[in-house]
Structure formats: C-alpha cells, structure tokens
Amino acid sequence: MTGHYDWKETRDHAMREADLFLQLPDVLRAALAAPGYAEHLRGVDPATITGRAALAKLPVLRKSDLPARHKAAPPFGGFVGKPPGDFARLYTSPGPIFEAEPRHADPWRGVRALFAAGFRPGDVVLNTFSYHLTPGGFIFDTAARALGCAVIPAGPGNTEAQFELIEAYRPTGYCGTPDFLKILIDAAIATGRDVSSLTRALVSGAAFPASLQKEIKSHGIEAYQAFGTADLGLVAYETSAHDGMVVNEDVILEIVKPGTGEPVAEGEVGEIVVTTLDAEHPWVRLAIGDLTAVLPGNSPCGRTNLRIKGWMGRADQTTKVKGMFVRPEQIAEVAKRHPELGRLRLIVSRDNEQDVMTLRCECASPDAALREAVTSTLRSLTKLGGSVELVTPGALPNDGKVIADER
Structure with missing residues (x-):
C-alpha cells in the first residue's frame, strides 16, 4: 500500500512547526474564552506562545483532575467556552468525564489513521467500537464517513448478528479492539461463517502483542494500531512501515518528565502531553498519563511528522x-x-x-x-x-x- 492522505503528511519539519505555532495563538484565545482556562492560564499572552519553548512554560492540565473539575463545574469543568447545545454529540467516560463532539467533519481527527491503514472511499467498514454513551464508536464512525466509507454501526458483542451483517454487506475494513477481532475470527471458524471479506483493520483500545498480530495476519487481515483518547480523538497511528506510530497532523505532542510539564531529553521515555488546534474545542497541554518516547528520523512510509513508540505504560506512579x-x-x-x-x-x-x-x-x-x-x-x-x-x-x-x- 502506498500513498499519503495529503501533502501535509510529507512536508518538512520546519514547515510543519511554523504552521502549528502560527495557528496556536488563535486557539489559545479561543481556550481563554472558557472560565476554566482563563483561570488555568491566567496571565498568559497568546501572542507570545509561538514555539515549543514558550508552550512548555504553560501549566499542564491533568486528565486525572478532570472528574473533580467536571463535578465542581458541570458539565465541562469550565474548560469549554460554548454551551452543550452548540455541539453535535455529548458523551461521558468513566470518572465521570464529559466530552463534547464539534459539528465539523472528522472532529476526532481519525481520517489519516484510516487512510494509513488502507481504508479508501467506497469501502464498507464494520465498526465494533461502542456507540453507547462513550465516544469510541463515533470517533471511528465520523472518520470513516469523512473518508467516504459506508459504516456498519455494529458495536461490540452479539457475534451472530455480526456474521449476518458481514455476510450481507461484505465489509473490507474492521474497526474495534484487537480482542474482539480475534473473537469474531475464532467464532466464524467454529461455526462455519464467512468473514473472508475483511482484509484490513484499524484497532485500538487494548494491547496488540506480536503474537496476536501474527495470528490476525494469518487470516488475511492486515491490522494497524491507533493511539488516542476519548477527549482528544486519535493522537498517533501506525502506517505501512509498521515502525512506531506517526503523530497526527494538527496536534502538538510533547513528552515530559512524569508529574511535571518539563520536556524530556530526546529519546527519553516520558508522559504524553497534547495540545489540539481545534478552536471549537481546544485542549491546551493535556497530560493524559500515558508514557512513550520519540523515535529518531522519519518513517520509512514517507510521513515526516514525529514518530512515537506507542503506549509504554502509565505515568501516574503515585x-x-x-x-x-x-x-x-x-x-x-x-x-x-x-x-x-x-x-x-x-x-x-x-x-x-x-x-x-x-x-x-x-x-x-x-x-x-x-x-x-x-x-x-x-x-x-x-x-x-x-x-x-x-x-x-x-x-x-x-x-x-x-x-x-x-x-
């Protein structure tokens, strides 16, 4: 599989950095319209945050603190400057943490991950992530439809119904956890059902060890991993190189010393901190509690954004x-x-x-x-x-x- 979603994925590093930090001041101004950010970023002049060194001086916002903040100032803890009715969908995740989905296309930035995994316009996609209350199902649903795919909103479980859908619509793509994909394959073999139309998969939400990767591939399915959260959407994704994960466009990813906002030295393992460039629902230095490290050089697939090793554990070691x-x-x-x-x-x-x-x-x-x-x-x-x-x-x-x- 060759090709890239657009020219942004192969631009040089300096051009990407300049573009990201050209957009950031306006995103910060949008964030400051929310009372929670106005307090959290008190005294910050957005016009001065034009590079990574300046960004690193801003305080981190810890995802682990969001449940208490959301409870104190429902629903969004004061970190969203628009009322719930201005969004397309409203969700909750364990905590509880409340999430809002902007109305524009591909609000969770999933198109690039699907494209890198071989999904193309006109494909039929079986989406087995949950559509119930949490955003998981819609993260991949909105991305697939923005790419031009037809989506079967299957959700998890009920393998008999899944087989009927697969045999009727002949989907080529699968979205869901790697565990449920194995369940489907094993159950199909045991019951003589035909799932051979599935040839590619984008998996997330669970570990995908090499042994399971090999097993899935033995059934004719090329599977790729994506890394994201219910707040941020997709942060990074695997490509045809199968060599780390490429950071998504339109996000700024930092790796910091756990428990701080200080960047680690190049190549060191640290906590992931993400800033998104969506003025409808910005996140500024959200520390998500997951560990990773940057891989050196560009991906062999030709994409030039930062590469990370993927998930390497949790940073909250209290x-x-x-x-x-x-x-x-x-x-x-x-x-x-x-x-x-x-x-x-x-x-x-x-x-x-x-x-x-x-x-x-x-x-x-x-x-x-x-x-x-x-x-x-x-x-x-x-x-x-x-x-x-x-x-x-x-x-x-x-x-x-x-x-x-x-x-």
Whole structure:
C-alpha cells in the first residue's frame, strides 16, 4: 500500500512547526474564552506562545483532575467556552468525564489513521467500537464517513448478528479492539461463517502483542494500531512501515518528565502531553498519563511528522509509603534541586514487614556529601526517611518509571 492522505503528511519539519505555532495563538484565545482556562492560564499572552519553548512554560492540565473539575463545574469543568447545545454529540467516560463532539467533519481527527491503514472511499467498514454513551464508536464512525466509507454501526458483542451483517454487506475494513477481532475470527471458524471479506483493520483500545498480530495476519487481515483518547480523538497511528506510530497532523505532542510539564531529553521515555488546534474545542497541554518516547528520523512510509513508540505504560506512579502518598513530582523536585544528578528512580520495598524507600540516582561524580544532601532533600520533600544510592550514568533503564513499587 502506498500513498499519503495529503501533502501535509510529507512536508518538512520546519514547515510543519511554523504552521502549528502560527495557528496556536488563535486557539489559545479561543481556550481563554472558557472560565476554566482563563483561570488555568491566567496571565498568559497568546501572542507570545509561538514555539515549543514558550508552550512548555504553560501549566499542564491533568486528565486525572478532570472528574473533580467536571463535578465542581458541570458539565465541562469550565474548560469549554460554548454551551452543550452548540455541539453535535455529548458523551461521558468513566470518572465521570464529559466530552463534547464539534459539528465539523472528522472532529476526532481519525481520517489519516484510516487512510494509513488502507481504508479508501467506497469501502464498507464494520465498526465494533461502542456507540453507547462513550465516544469510541463515533470517533471511528465520523472518520470513516469523512473518508467516504459506508459504516456498519455494529458495536461490540452479539457475534451472530455480526456474521449476518458481514455476510450481507461484505465489509473490507474492521474497526474495534484487537480482542474482539480475534473473537469474531475464532467464532466464524467454529461455526462455519464467512468473514473472508475483511482484509484490513484499524484497532485500538487494548494491547496488540506480536503474537496476536501474527495470528490476525494469518487470516488475511492486515491490522494497524491507533493511539488516542476519548477527549482528544486519535493522537498517533501506525502506517505501512509498521515502525512506531506517526503523530497526527494538527496536534502538538510533547513528552515530559512524569508529574511535571518539563520536556524530556530526546529519546527519553516520558508522559504524553497534547495540545489540539481545534478552536471549537481546544485542549491546551493535556497530560493524559500515558508514557512513550520519540523515535529518531522519519518513517520509512514517507510521513515526516514525529514518530512515537506507542503506549509504554502509565505515568501516574503515585504510591503510598507508610500511609503517606509519594508522587513522581516530588522525585522530579529532588532532581531539580540537585542538577548534577541524571535519572532518578525511587524503589519502594518491604523489609522486616515495613515499607522501605531507596532512591537510586545516576551521577557522574558521586561522593558522600552529595549522597547526604540528596538524602536530606528526599526526607524534606516526602516527610519520610529513605536511603540514597548514587549509581553510574546509564545504570537505570530508560522506561519512564520514576517510582517502582516492588512490594
């Protein structure tokens, strides 16, 4: 499969960056019309946010904080500047978090992911994501229809009805979780039903290990992964290169140190923070709690946007030690106060039926005085005692983990 959705996908990096940050000030002005953002971004002049360094100085908005904010100021916590009636559809996700769908075409930015997976105008698509209350089904439904596909709004479950639809309409494309695709294939084999029309799939919402990828492909289905959230829509997607995920156009993706808004060094694992360029419903530095890292270079498929490794775990590593919460941002503050340190990892374990903390710190020039100073800082910030180990640079794994609970 060759080709790209449009010229934007292959433009050079400098042109893309210039375009993104040319649009951003107007998006920030739209965001500031909402009272929640007006408070959250108090004192920010949109005209000055014209590059990544300036953007990185803005506070992050944590997705984990949205349920409490939505409850305090329903339905959107003050972060949407328009009434619910101005949107096309209204949803809820666990939390609860309330989401609104703008009225324009492809509001969740899914067209590029479908195109990269081989979907084309005129295709019939079996969409098995849920259409009930949450936006999952409509994220892929609106994208497929914007691409010019016909959609079977099947939702999950009820395999007998699914088989009737597949045999009648002969869809070539599947959207849904990889798990349900396997269920369909296994049930079809067991009952002698024909699902051979399915030749491509865009999957999301669950792990897609290599073993399952191989099994799905053995049945003649080329499957691609997409990464997104119910708030943002599709953030990144797999292409024909099957080499990481390409970041979607019209979003600004940052990778930051967990618990902070500070960008990580190139290639380091960190938390995903996303800014969207949809003035109808902007998101400004939404920290979604998922970990990833940027891959070097362009994708072999020819697309030139950033590539990420995909989902690499959760950034929220908060844990309780002796009944007190210890958070990644506290460990980040230790690093800030001692710039001679590299990566840090707090290991929480048990010894003699008691919680024990050990902070391992990469350091090029370790000495006893530094170890004592870091120990004092750790106690000051966490109000808990813990030991400190200074290790050589590179001794800690590059996996984004700041707190490792080994109890």
